[in-house]
Amino acid sequence: MLIGCHLSSSQGFLAMGTTALSIGANVFQFFTRNPRGGAAKPFDARDAAALVDLMRENGFGPILAHAPYTLNPCAADEGLRQYARDVMADDLWRMDHFPGAMYNFHPGSHVKQGTERGIELIVEHLNAILRPDLKTVVLLETMAGKGSEVGRNFEELRAIIDRVELSDKVGVCLDTCHVHDGGYDIVNRLDWVLEQFDKVIGLDRLRAIHLNDSKNPLASHKDRHEVIGAGFIGLEALVRVVNHPALKALPFYLETPNELPGYAAEIALMKSRSV
Template sequence: MLHIGCHLSSSKGFLHMGEEALSINADTFQFFSRNPRGSSAKAIDYEDVLALRNLMEQYHFPIILAHAPYTLNPCSKEERIRRFAQKIMKDDLQRMEFLPGNLYNFHPGSHVGQGSEIGIQQITELLNCLITPQQTTTILLETMAGKGSEVGSHFEELQKIIEGVEHKEKMGVCLDTCHVYDAGYDIVNNLDGVLKEFDQTIGLNHLCAIHLNDSKNPFGSHKDRHEKIGEGSIGFEAMVRIINHPALRHLPFFLETPNELSGYQKEIARLREAYIED
């Protein structure tokens, strides 16, 4: 079964997101953990959370994904910015325990001229301060496009971060199709080769989710501009191969394409039609 959803606004609450997902024939969704350009977060409404948990059980949602705000930079050269990232992520992970067993995704950040090795060390140190053996949330590092001094556009960088984390069982990766293609991994012409490299470097056991996005820019551009499915340089045929690949087809797919809800509904319908059931 194809587990697919899109990014939904959390402004009207958790149950509303679940109902919106069902309205477009999705069985999962992604949401921002708080204001994506700031730090404010709504108070947890336990009844609302419980209503979503009941809906997810009733309609067999496999898992959902919370996305950390874009403002965080866990490997900034400024200590106050790193401390801010740690504070926000700690609070997010505590809040995620109201929705146990789900996913929390973040951008590794930009080393801002310090060099990737120092950036990797700082990200690892932050994660080791945050992760507890008791948490049920899996933290995902997102693959990045390689803009500027971004950490995470190379599989080796993500592997080094995970390798340095004490509780590796709480860590995973979210592979963004636009980002990896823009970073220079040819998922259009060599999907098997890219996945083999991922497996040899990080391990496919750490791959927990897919951001399914087309790209507005050509291969290896390091630009990171998402496009609607089938309307970019990756193309629909490559997307079909991705959702049907034996190593990927069981994973949850999250659309982050430039769409309104009706556009997501059309993309989900098209992808479901192209999915080959077992």
């Protein structure tokens, strides 16, 4: 089973890998820079290479970088859209130093422009930054549907993918809290939800899972993560997620409200329930 959690990138690449090993993880996610915005630290190629060696020696799955929350590729303001393009282009250059890496981002909020205009702008954004020699797969994250978020259902994500010129560089990260809060009943109808995903997007596009419980009931459109087993999704439903034949080979990344000891406990728990 490939499972890990979100780690702080402030400690450096190799240190993140060492931390992951210390809590029983064999994958991990990190923010490329401050999640609330700002410049990234200078890239340390030697530190990156040391992490690659550590991952190879210890059988790690793919690392997942997460774009800052402040990025909005479909903002109404052109300056904000340019900022998103610049940051993501720089982040993808960095991530190409890690074999098999993935880069996850929230599609954005259309801020009263309408969903269709939001989708158009996200497509423009991706067409501007994706390049044929890119090694990193860019993942659109499923969203809970709060406010004017784009990506609140599978159809909106498919509409983006269909218009991206280099769509082979694009995949999807399914967040269990988000889809639950968005109205997809993964507790009682997991098979049906995955059938819908396959019908609309295609399971071959699904590359990663954010494994989270939810503080809110089904279809609340709230996006509030909870520790495993303490929310409205519950432990047994999440065990079914990690063991589902269509999902079990994917990497799982915890984003639960935890410190390292809590993550270690959740990783051990989910591994103990993996079949």
